[in-house]
Amino acid sequence: MPSKRLSVVVTRRLPDAVETRLKELFDVSLRDTDAPMTQDELVAAVKSADVLVPTLTDRIDAGLIGQAGENLRLIANFGAGVDHIDVDTARSRGILVSNTPGVVTEDTADMVLALMLGVTRRIQEGLSIMQKGEWEGWAPNALLGGRLGGRRLGILGMGRIGQAVARRAKAFGMQIHYHNRRRLRSEIEADLDATYWESLDQMVARMDILSVNCPHTPSTFHLLNARRLKLLKPSAVIVNTSRGEVIDENALTRMLKAGELAGAGLDVYEHGHRGNPELRDMPNVVMLPHMGSATQEGRMEMGEKVIINVKTFADGHRPPDQVVPAML
Template identity: 80%
Template sequence: MPGKRLTVVVTRRLLERVETRLSELFDAKLRPDDTPMTRDEMIAATRDADVLVPTITDEIDAPFLAAIGDRLKLIANYGAGVDHIDVATARQRGILVSNTPGVLTEDTADMTMALILAVTRRIPEGLAVMQKGEWEGWAPNAFLGGRVGGRRLGILGMGRIGQAVARRARAFGMQIHYHNRKRLRPEIEEELEATYWDSLDQMIARVDVLSVNCPHTPSTFHLMNARRLKLMKPQAVLVNTSRGEVVDENALTRMLRAGEIAGAGLDVYEHGTDINPRLRELRNVVLLPHMGSATEEGRLEMGEKVLLNIKTFDDGHRPPDQVVPGML
């Protein structure tokens, strides 16, 4: 669009450096405070936009796309996951979709290991005692957890993040097992010392810690359902830093309460902020508020990718991180 600045609507507050650059390059409509737009607010704002920059909290479904008119040409998502966007309908309406892949790999892998350690070593329980001033001194049998070295880690989804988790877990002495849509190349398996399982059921039954690192798609919804959760060892731990919808949260809660699974570390939830209250009460569960990507470095790199995707589109080229339905 020569001579005309793109109108870019941003649905949430981003890092100041990112917002400043957006304002320098485009006619940026920034959010004055860090609260989500209502659906009606977002529809109204998007009708006058060339580019929309949403986040994971914004549902861009077919009715939304039908309500916004024909001006919008690019959805430059601030985040890697796009399961909140109806990519197929957007494509049919001539709207491109881009995301920010790769930049959160290390941060999410760090958080996965943090949750594994937090659950197996009962760190939140110790922290709670200290914060309440109830600690009465060291005791031989107090807060006994388990050593992670030597345990079998099963990784569900061996993409960039899954492999980064495997590298960290190897440094802790864990044995790596994985299930993936496609088997890794032999040289990567050798580097990670990873054992591939074609059968997810067989892997689940053998591992001590299960890390969920696959995206949410129609084929992965409730992939960890009640039947599969029952295959896990009673001493096993489940950690999820991917998408909440992959795990049947109610079934997981029932099994944790019954002692059929030893513990869980969760950073994502099936129904967003509407978390099963019985899950909150459990001492063998560590719950975090979707902090896996929460580093300044990661959020800045996400913003830089958004900027690059919009600028490349503005220059008449295909955004480097364009998402198409066949990729999902």
């Protein structure tokens, strides 16, 4: 008799090839629509499934986990960030959590540079003029921005993505500085020509561009609060492709409106997915809809990692990308 296949519930539409492979391996429930599951649908999923495959749009909190059926033993997240999952509560219930680390590194780092260029070279303003048909021809003083070469870049969070940003920025001729929970090994610092700052306040006050590349955890919530944002130079630019909760968005908005910052490039937002409405009309702010990891290659690699994690678990082994509270 063949062994019973795992019951797997997928909460969002995934790439066709990923869904097809999941269907081949497991007893899978797939979505017909790309809309996020409702709370009632999530409750039904955790009550029935052996494995839940959520995304960052699903809030897997203690209340939801408390309603899980006895069969739920793995939450195989489609994505690297797990701040939407209560890992501690899952662990206390004997439910493993896995993620997909590493696959979004290069794509997100590309987007950091795109946002830096978008703000410093006033690309959004140029696009708007062209789209409105308002361009009257080249002029020596029109839309003057600034070059990246020679600017000091402060990287907040020097993990995989932070280091990938540093490599790109170095190629642009930028001076690399960083603040991290742990200092990098000396050979990595030397390879990146990176200067370490133990004091985030001291680093922030000296940077021309600040890139946020740390995860959202209780210790990083509003790490860039109103007081710390005030330390930035008025000519500074801030870029965030990590998590919106790291920045006090209301304080950032007030400073941009008051001309106390030169600009911002944002791919993530503190409150929901729309961002502060006042930011949308600012010519020196580039806003994107969480596109940092949005490449076909990245989504496929994320799906492949999910499949490996679930298949390894089904075979009776620990998922290779298991997340434990000590990692957070």
